[in-house]
Amino acid sequence: MSDPIAVIGLAARLPDAANPEEFWTNLVAGRNSIHRLSVEDLLGAGADPEEIRRPGYVRARPLLDDPWGLDRGYFGLSERECVVRNPQHRLLLELCSSALQNAGQVPGHHDVIGLYAGCAEDRYAEDHLRADPELYPLVGETGVTLANNADYLTSFVSYRLGLTGPSIPVRTACSSSLVAVHMGAQALRAGECDIALAGGVEIEMPYGLGYRHVRGGVESSDGVCRPLDAAADGTVFGSGGGVVVLKRLDEALADGDTVWGLIRGSAVNNDGAQRATFTSPSVEGQRRVIAEALAVADVDPAGVSYVELHGTATQVGDPVEIQGLKDALSALADGEPAARSCVVGSVKSNIGHLGPAAGVAGLIKTLLALNHEALPPVAGFRTPNPLLELEKTPFRVADRLLEWPRSPKRPRLAGVSSFGFGGTNAHVVVEEGPESRSPLGARRGTGPGEADQDAAESQLLLWSACDEGAESTVRRYLAAALGGSGHRLADAAFTTQVGRRALPVRAALRARTVKQAVDTLADPAAAVTARGDGTALPVTLVFPGTSETRQGATDWIAGLRERHAGFATAVDECLGHFGGADERAAALFAAEYALGRMLLDWGVRPARIVGRGAGALLAATALGTKELAEAVRSLSAGAGTGPVGGAAARQPCVSPAPGNDMGSGAPSLWVVCGAVGTASAPWQEYGEDGAGQRAVGLLPHSGDEDPWDTVLDALAHVWAHGTDVAWEALPRLGTPGRVPLPHYPYARRPYMVPRGAERTGGGS
Known part of the structure; x- marks a missing residue:
């Protein structure tokens, strides 16, 4: 048995669906998203007027909204790079970013993240770039190749997102994205990465055109894809993409990640020579890959209650697939009638065939179905294809929306198949994740x-x-x-x-x-x-000295001691150095020390540290120029009466003295290790003019305020004004988890050189 792999995030841009939520709505409605194209649409896309009038030309295609668009500002790309970069590369970049956001993961923080993905061969470089007489000489052949060759698909994304794990392009035709999922899961089990992104994209080129139906070919005669149906006569190729985020289950649970589902097992093989032609499917090859995936998963085949088929709706492909699946799940035939029912479906009835992205689209559909506890219908299904002989199998077609509830007896299991021209087959066994970590959560239905x-x-x-x-x-x-x-x-x-x-x-x-x-x-x-251009307002950490700390702060300090173990430890450490000093003065001195220590421990790196009176001694300890015990001795001896600031020995701070990088009068956010009064501002004690200065305290100023709320408010100002915080270091009640929240609203602009036309766009 292989270790389960958790799917902790996902993203999809598919025909008529900008995200997985819209995709699910379309699936439940049984929506056919294969677009019917008018003559005007086709001519606008550059179709040959004579071609579209010929018999057999099919005016249909699953289209992707905004195929040329990218938010170059968000991803840090120049305009020229966007124009030259292949649209499939751009789409994968956005999908990987969105999937990581869905998973609540930021590259570079801790984990080594790998990427496995595939795309289709296209003609963007040939028809759009090399054909442009102005742009091509500026970019050159090497530039065009680096921006378009599929070899650089994943490495481009890894470069832009900062992914440091394996970055592997997968090229197995229509099974590419499911093979990528298999490879990502294997890499995680082998310890090659901590998180793996896997998926695929396709943008059909030339874009927005129909196709000519060939009798006996794989493409539908009327632009409708009817998997498993008696009227099935082919598929319809289109554009879209999807990505899933994978992580070892034990680590996902320990880290509080959302779990969309589990990859219990997977397998990849090739049909070999035992088939009629190079592009023909093989019952035996498909049977073997499904059986191997089930064996790797170590699950009872009788527990598989749904299979997302490759389902191309071809007269040869669908019967071969059903036979291979039946043979692989033969154990079902020995079960009781209630245990012998397995629902089958194919997302190609909704969105057509997305080539390298087809497998991941089927996987995302299955994950959504597991979490919504429902199986969507095969769009447009009417009558079973008699060649399937479904009456001799345990399979029934999802001809309507079916309930698929969790059961206390055993977790629901599903299979996802994807088969490519050339015979590379992939199958993934998917299991529901723990309900407590579902994206819908144990709080299903709560408001x-x-x-x-x-x-x-x-x-x-x-x-x-x-x-x-x-x-x-x-x-x-x-x-x-x-x-x-x-x-x-x-x-x-x-x-x-x-x-x-x-x-x-x-x-x-x-x-x-x-x-x-x-x-x-x-x-x-x-x-x-922090309105404006986003320029950071550097932090000045202020130790005001016990004489400036409000007398009522002792209650708040006690509250923080109870709330934050690190704060209490720092207070006790400081008090441990005191002998017969005034008890109240010692406590307030220790509290200031602990507040500053707390902020530094949370990753806040001030541009300078200052203090007056007793606070000057604390500033020196924060700067690393004085040990805490020495500061306490100085306080007890009555020393430490002047302002302190200077180059830090252990902290990246800058002296406030004139002539340095951050001199007197420079705008700053003053974070005070105490309360901020209304009568005076801390910078006035240091000769600042107050222009652009702001101050926040780490203790309340008055009233019955919660001291922890005051700390959070101070951190809000610190972060909003541009200084980063190590949020993982904050103390919390309980263990929070990561939940799916909306990804960034990309402000896309189209970047495209028209086919065979003069250069548009460019620049730098």
């Missing part, structure tokens, strides 16, 4: 009110964008997701902290319940923001 019931403390939600317009969109998407998901606020907040890139325009808000968060997100003024 914000019910999710709020376990809110024990305030949480800090973060979001960011490339510009202010996108920031407002991210905020709206986040509010909508929180309002309808049933996620715990602690999980959602943790995901926004550790599962998203920090972009230049940042915002944050503190909330105690989901409802409060949703309501507050509706008010842009309620969030902590």
